[in-house]
Amino acid sequence: MPKPSEKASYRRQRYLPVIFIALAIVVFIITLVGIRESRTDSLQLLVRQGTSLTEALAQAAENAIISESFFDYLVHKRYSELVIDVASYGLEPSERQLSRLALDHGIYSIHVFGLDSTIRVSGVARPAGASLPDYVVEEVALLLANPETNYVLLLDAGDTPGEAIHYYLKITNDLQRVVIIVADALYYTDALKKTQIGYLAQNMSREKGVEYVIYQSKQGIVFSSRTTGELLAIDSDPFLTEALRSDTISNRIYDFQDKTVLELVRPFSTEDYPFGLLRVGLSLERYYSVSRGFNIQMVTLSGVLFVLVVVVLLYLSGREKRQEIARKFVRIKSVTDKIFDEMRTGVAVVDKQGTITQANKAFGNILGSSDVVGKPWLSVIPANDPVLMGILTPEGRSVENETTNEFKYVRKTLLVSSSSVELEGDETGGIVVVVYDITRLKEFEAKSVRKERLSELGNLAAAVAHEIRNPLNTISIAVQRLASEFTPKENAEEYHSFTGQIRSETKRLNDIITRFLALARDEKQRLTKVNLKELVDETCQLLKPEADKLGIELKGYRDPKAVITADPAGLKQILSNLFNNAKEALAGKPGRVVIDVTREEDIVTLAFFDDGPGIPRNVRDKIFTPYYTTKKSGTGLGLSTVHKIVTDAGGEIRMETSHWGGARFVMEFPREK
DSSP states (O other): OOOHHHHHHHHHHHHHHHHHHHHHHHHHHHHHHHHHHHHHHHHHHHHHHHHHHHHHHHHHHHHHHHHHHHHHHHHHHHHHHHHHHHHTTOSSOOHHHHHHHHHHTTOSEEEEEOTTSOEEEEEESSGGGSSOOHHHHHHHHHHHHOGGGOEEEEEEOOSSTTOOEEEEEEEOTTSSOEEEEEEEOHHHHHHHHHHSHHHHHHHHHTSTTEEEEEEEETTEEEEESSOOOSOOOGGGOHHHHHHHHOSSOEEEEEEETTEEEEEEEEEEOOSSSOSEEEEEEEEOHHHHHHHHHHHHHHHHHHHHHHHHHHHHHHHHTTHHHHHHHHHHHHHHHHHHHHHHHHOSSEEEEEETTSBEEEEOHHHHHHHTOSOOTTSBHHHHSOTTOHHHHGGGSGGGTTOEEEEEEEETTEEEEEEEEEEEEEOGGGOEEEEEEEEEEOHHHHHHHHHHHHHHHHHHHHHHHHHHHHHHHHHHHHHHHHHHHHHHHOOOSSSHHHHHHHHHHHHHHHHHHHHHHHHHHHHHHTOOOOOEEEEHHHHHHHHHHHHHHHHHHHTEEEEOOBOTTOEEEEOHHHHHHHHHHHHHHHHHHHTTOOEEEEEEEEEOSSEEEEEEEESSOOOOGGGGGGTTSTTOOSSTTOOSOHHHHHHHHHHHTTOEEEEEEOTTSSEEEEEEEEOOO
16 A cells, blocks of 8 residues: 555646646746736836936026026126226226236226217227227117116127127216227137037937937927938927927827837927927837847746746656655754764864865864865874874874964964774774864963962062162162262263263163062053054054154054953053064064954954064963063063053953964953943
């Protein structure tokens, strides 16, 4: 008897062909409807775009007409102010005054006429304004006869292209004189030409998809962007007649010069032009092209769908069995993989050729490589690590060793355990390597030792410092009195030099004692919220003059939202101490110093690194120990103070090697939320 699940599977396979054929028919019908709707929507979109374009063109045309009047007003305003300046010279201005005024304002000439229509005085700045045409002189008499007109603006376009002159005539306020301004009007004619309606229509017709722009009245074509050929008059075209009476933009599909276009028609009128229609023709080639492409896509999609139905029917026959097998396999594998990957201990399998065949995530994270499977063992471990390299040798198997090394610029201490995997016939099949990261444990041990040493040395330093300070103060006072109250008759300069050296050395010794006491007393810092970006930027500004002088480039990335709780003065002291160390390590050579501030969910990291020679490996474990130094004149308190400031703020500090080979100090602080 077949199982119920097998019967259900048989019924599904029996009805699937019918279901898919019905679905294909539905999709085909939807495709036909979609084609029709797409054509309608595309045409409506084109109509809306054309309507917006036509409305914009009409508005621009009205603005062009307004701008012509505005140009005239601006010209009148400019010349009227010049006439006021002329009137300010009195009834009889001099020729020199008028010439200077014309020259200062870039015009050709200024002429003053009396009430008898004759020239009283002229000021000429350029030869073109020396003489006046007869018709201009005649206008003087007409203006005197009709003073209420006040002014006349004449334009002489000239017979030569590129020439145009303005003649501006105005009666002065006292009605005693007529002032004529003669000026270049070429800029006026050029601007006017570029703002006229015809120029606007021609520019608009050059836009892609615009076939023509026509302004047509009942009398005929007022202007057109191109040769139109024979067009029906408005009265002979019912559509145009109806559009002329409408107060909205009308549209139609129209045949124009062997092309089918979408025509938008809008009534248009101004004071300077007759009432008519603004006609804009838009090309339909793109619309037809998109429609044909969409039709082809829909037909192709339907054909592909039918083919897909056949393929799916063939595929479904064996799908369920494969799915059941796959589900069982995935269930088993997911459990084992999850256990393997969730382990915090690194585990890897190395075959007898020295290739890593399996490894969990923890193993890759510990060694600083995200993808180690398939790589040779020797390529993923440091080349200078005898413990890890010895695993491939017979002596290095089935043992447990501790090693300290750098893995991707991070120094770690690892506990490494290895054992051989035996296969049938007692042949060695490979090695299982288990790696424990005990770096934090070692750090805790070092911190404990450091605290004990700090406490012991601090007590000793405090006692010694107090005992030294009293005689040191006495020496300092005595030297000051000797320098101020006693001057030898011979070798006075050498005497003052010696006393100065004594004072300098006693001051330096007093500073060292002060730092001893500060470190020994375990003074509490004044903790407050600090924006690390602002503090680092401020400190870099203080260090920059010295860095520029030494040829040291200061740069870095600073997260503006990195906020921690710490002592601002202490943080500045950290950066200052580390910069001094980098400066001394570079030994006067140009170099680079980078200060990065980054933040994660709970941690803010302050990283300081340089491209100097770095710190030797054999002393790295001692650099934070108080009073330990490799410098001849050092006190051994610089990095100890840095370590104390960081730990007092609840942070941690470690030293690594930068990607340039120099020193890299990484300080991690709890993020302020």
